[in-house]
Amino acid sequence: MSKSPFGKGGVKHKVLSCPRDKTVLDQQEQGEATLDVCSKCGGQFFDSGEMFAAFGIKADPTYWDRPETGGPTRTGDVPCPRCEAHLLTQEIRHEGQAVEIDRCGKCGGLWLDAGEATRIIAIGEKMAPVIAAEKAQAQKELDALGDDAFGSPGLIARFLGLFQKKS
Numbered sequence: 001m002s003k004s005p006f007g008k009g010g011v012k013h014k015v016l017s018c019p020r021d022k023t024v025l026d027q028q029e030q031g032e033a034t035l036d037v038c039s040k041c042g043g044q045f046f047d048s049g050e051m052f053a054a055f056g057i058k059a060d061p062t063y064w065d066r067p068e069t070g071g072p073t074r075t076g077d078v079p080c081p082r083c084e085a086h087l088l089t090q091e092i093r094h095e096g097q098a099v100e101i102d103r104c105g106k107c108g109g110l111w112l113d114a115g116e117a118t119r120i121i122a123i124g125e126k127m128a129p130v131i132a133a134e135k136a137q138a139q140k141e142l143d144a145l146g147d148d149a150f151g152s153p154g155l156i157a158r159f160l161g162l163f164q165k166k167s
């Protein structure tokens, strides 16, 4: 009788509990996202993409995976509130600031302990102009490369030169 996959409490309405203290998480509106927050320890759970939805570009997780900010991951000792896979602990650091976050490699969820969201966003704010400058520089180099490859006869002339020497 209880075998039905459509029993009460579908996947979408799954009650999440805090990976630290097992308190049932409360839902909280933040920006465009609905976060799951622990009223006991202040930790927050973000489903994949919710960090961006809640805080915008300065919380874009792609910043964190850069070699100068993202440290190696190691398997942590608490389960993901969403899918129960082990969360992976990773240290994100930039200019003397460091935050240890917990990410889920399976569902892409993110667990931040109290205060960590503020710190990771502060790092994101510092990284944003660096990333923007790099993108502009990369575009410039791409443009310059295009001019050289298609506009200059230098390469073709040198190529022809090799044959002329041989004969």
Ligand SMILES: [Zn+2]
Binding pocket: 018, 019, 020, 021, 022, 023, 038, 039, 040, 041, 042, 043
């Ligand atoms: Zn908690």
Ligand SMILES: [Zn+2]
Binding pocket: 080, 081, 082, 083, 084, 085, 104, 105, 106, 107, 108, 109
């Ligand atoms: Zn997960």
